[in-house]
Amino acid sequence: MTALDLWSHEIRGAGRAALLAPPAFVLATLLLAAFGARLGSRAGTTAWMLLWAVETGIPLIAGLAAASVIGRDRATELQLSLPARYRSTVLRRLAVIAGWAALCALALSSLLIVTGWWDVFAALPAFPLGTAAVPAGQLTWLAPAVWLTALGLLAAAVFRSTVAATTTVAVVWVFEQVLSGPLRESAAPRLLYLSATARGAAPGAWLPNRLGLICTALPLLGAAWALLGNTERILGGERG
Amino acid sequence: MIAALCYEFRMQVRRPVLWVVYGLTLAALIATFGESYTMLDLGRGGGHDPKAAMVTSATITMTLLPIVYGCMLADRLVRDRRLGVAAILDATPSGRTGRLIGKYLGTCAATATPFAVAYFGRAVVWVIMEGRPAALGWSALMFLLGIVPGLLFLGALSVAGPLLMPPLLFRVLFAGYWVWGNLIPATMMPTLSHTVFAADSDYVPYGLLRLRMPDGMSTTGPWPGASLNLLRPVATPSVALLWIGLMVALAAAVLSLARLHTALTES
Numbered sequence: 001m002t003a004l005d006l007w008s009h010e011i012r013g014a015g016r017a018a019l020l021a022p023p024a025f026v027l028a029t030l031l032l033a034a035f036g037a038r039l040g041s042r043a044g045t046t047a048w049m050l051l052w053a054v055e056t057g058i059p060l061i062a063g064l065a066a067a068s069v070i071g072r073d074r075a076t077e078l079q080l081s082l083p084a085r086y087r088s089t090v091l092r093r094l095a096v097i098a099g100w101a102a103l104c105a106l107a108l109s110s111l112l113i114v115t116g117w118w119d120v121f122a123a124l125p126a127f128p129l130g131t132a133a134v135p136a137g138q139l140t141w142l143a144p145a146v147w148l149t150a151l152g153l154l155a156a157a158v159f160r161s162t163v164a165a166t167t168t169v170a171v172v173w174v175f176e177q178v179l180s181g182p183l184r185e186s187a188a189p190r191l192l193y194l195s196a197t198a199r200g201a202a203p204g205a206w207l208p209n210r211l212g213l214i215c216t217a218l219p220l221l222g223a224a225w226a227l228l229g230n231t232e233r234i235l236g237g238e239r240g
Numbered sequence: 241m242i243a244a245l246c247y248e249f250r251m252q253v254r255r256p257v258l259w260v261v262y263g264l265t266l267a268a269l270i271a272t273f274g275e276s277y278t279m280l281d282l283g284r285g286g287g288h289d290p291k292a293a294m295v296t297s298a299t300i301t302m303t304l305l306p307i308v309y310g311c312m313l314a315d316r317l318v319r320d321r322r323l324g325v326a327a328i329l330d331a332t333p334s335g336r337t338g339r340l341i342g343k344y345l346g347t348c349a350a351t352a353t354p355f356a357v358a359y360f361g362r363a364v365v366w367v368i369m370e371g372r373p374a375a376l377g378w379s380a381l382m383f384l385l386g387i388v389p390g391l392l393f394l395g396a397l398s399v400a401g402p403l404l405m406p407p408l409l410f411r412v413l414f415a416g417y418w419v420w421g422n423l424i425p426a427t428m429m430p431t432l433s434h435t436v437f438a439a440d441s442d443y444v445p446y447g448l449l450r451l452r453m454p455d456g457m458s459t460t461g462p463w464p465g466a467s468l469n470l471l472r473p474v475a476t477p478s479v480a481l482l483w484i485g486l487m488v489a490l491a492a493a494v495l496s497l498a499r500l501h502t503a504l505t506e507s
Contacts, residue, residue, distance in 0.1 A: 017406030045429070061412055068408050164257035166408070167311035170415040171265050174307050177419045179272050 007096070010089075014096045015072065018065035022058060022104035029053045029108060033117060047120035052198040054109055055140050059194065060173050062101040063148030067165035069093050070156045070234065080231040087228035090153075098149050105141045136207075143213040144194040148173070150220035157227035160234060192216060244334065244342025245349075248316070252350035258312055262354035265308050273300055280366060290366075290375035294382050295445040297362050302387065302440045303423065305358065306394055309351050310414050313398035314407045316347045317498070340499055348395035355391070359383060378449075385448060385480075389487035390439035396491035400498035426466035434459055435471035436483045437490075447480030 011019070033050055069090055073079055080086050112118050118137070148169060155165035176183060176194045183189040184196070190205060191212035201209060228234065252258065270277050280296045281287030287296070317340075320326040329339060363379035401410045421432040422440040432438055442460045445451045453459070460475035473479045 015406070015408070017408040021409055021412060049429070060415065064408055064411055159257050159260070161255075161257045162407075163312055163315050164261050166411050167261050167308050168264070170311050170411055171261075171268070171304060171307050174415050174419055174423075175268060175272070175304060178303055178423050182272060 006092070010093045010096050013072065013093055014065075014100075015068070018061075018068070018097045019100060021061045021065070022101045025053075025057050025061060026104050026108045029057065030111065033112070033115065043120060044124065047117055048124060048198065050112060050117055051121050051124070051140070052195065054105065054112070055144060055195050055198050056173070056177070058101050058105040058108070058141050059144035059148045060169070062098055062145045063152040063169040063173070064166050065097045065101070066094055066149040066152030067156050067169050068162045069097065069153065070160065070165075070228075071162055077235065080235060085229075086231060086234065087225060090228055091225075094149070094153060098145070101145060102142070105145065106138070109138060109141065139207075139210040140197045143210040147192070147194065147213040147217045147220075150217035150224070154220045154224040154227075157224040160236065241334070241338035241342040244339045245346040248343045248346030249350045252312075252316070252347050253353055258351065259354055261312070262305065262308050262358065265304055266358050269300065269304050276300065277362075280362075288370060290370075290372050291378045291445075291449060291451060293366055293370075294363060294375055294378040295386075295449070295451055297359065297366070297379070298382050298386055298445070299442075301355070301359050301362075302390070305355050306391070306422075306440065307415060307418055309355060309391065310394050310398040310418070311411050312351050313347055313395055314402050314410050314414070316343065317399050318402045318407060336502060337499055340495065340502070344395065344399050344495060347399065348391065351395070352388075352391050355387075356383065359387070381449065382445065385484065386441075386444035389484045390441065392491045393487040393494075394439050396494040396498075400494050400501075403498055403501050426463040426468075426472065430467045432468070432471070434463065435468060436473065436479065436486055437471060439487065441483055443475050443480040443483040447475035447483075448477050 029050060032053070033046065076086075079089065109118075112121075151172060152165060152169045155168040156162065159165050159168070173194070180193070180195065180199045183193050184199065184201070190196075190201075191209055193199075193201075193209060194213070196206055196209045276282050276296075277300055279287045280293040280300075282296050282299065287293055320329065330336070360376075360379060360383070363375055367373050367375050398410075398414065401414070405413075420429075422438050424431055424433050426434045434441070436443065446453055446458075446460050460472070462469040462472050462474075466472075
């Protein structure tokens, strides 16, 4: 089996939903940008909603897709008995899902930069970055996407149930949206707050927050990797 | 129908992950709300009044636990098809409509069980601490009138939604819907939150149970500057009854559409 066969198999294995959701989301966001004014939304409000969509939408999709990555295969018993490790397969599939979501997010933010919306973001009172920081501005979606993806994979490895793992990601996401005030005010949760760009951050707190998210995602991924090494454990999980 | 109800209830209520995820979410909720949860006071007054305390407890519980409820229900109906048992069940003498209603009521009741345990558990703790058993009655009334109608609608949405789209997409939309349609302030953007169509609504406590909200903190009735204020009447007993009726009617409508969908795709 060539590498191309392997990857095309993983693209098929990722599932229709994980492949269709990011571009559908990008399309919906662009429609909002194009017709926001006609719907009666002021430019500032539309810009804020676009920024919020970039920062929270794609990470939520990536996190939920990562949480559904285990337990999709038929005849898992057979796969687990092969010399190729199951966790390598899972990571390959995760790479397909996360890579595709990242590409879509990159395309969306590039389009927003080209169409001038990024400059409108910069004029928002809560925006913690200047226009000059456009490359670093990509951390807006990258950091929460990496963190939620890692959380999704870990939850899937711990619970061995897609339903429980996706619920965990959804709860964490809603929790961060609803309780943004208390989370941004306390010292430790501030480092792990997912929408520090759209909801605003104290001067100098934005970059530590983004780096904090990426750094804490690594132990989550490590823990998931360790758990996925135990094939017997995976076999005992709930299907679907 | 009764057999499907009992079977689905037992199957769902015995899933360990259901209890684990509810437990973790409740722990996160308690850790965040802290004193508001221990005192049952959200600044609206009345942490020592049984009725107000039970309403506050319901408000706090309704912020996050419905997400668990909806996501946990989202695989129940499509699971029959995926596992290939739908065709076998069709061959049994039970009717499809009866099976759908039994499945809906059974899984919803089972998924709401940890929810009820969390809510009534808090009520019992309050009664022991304050020594006023009237809270148990208020909590039962609040649960039946103020929470169950919302859960019936959300349950129908979660059971039927994944028929139209993959469960993954449904969960993305459901999480977005919960924030947009129930939790955000009505002035933030055009939204269904705080209207009679919101599953998490204050119409029952402030309309039917006659609880008084301190001045300037009212969440029911028109919001100054918000759009769709037409759907936000002032809380009265009849509006509260209208909200209950709407929730039940929406649940019935969603289930009828689901039944129609299965009839069209499986026959």
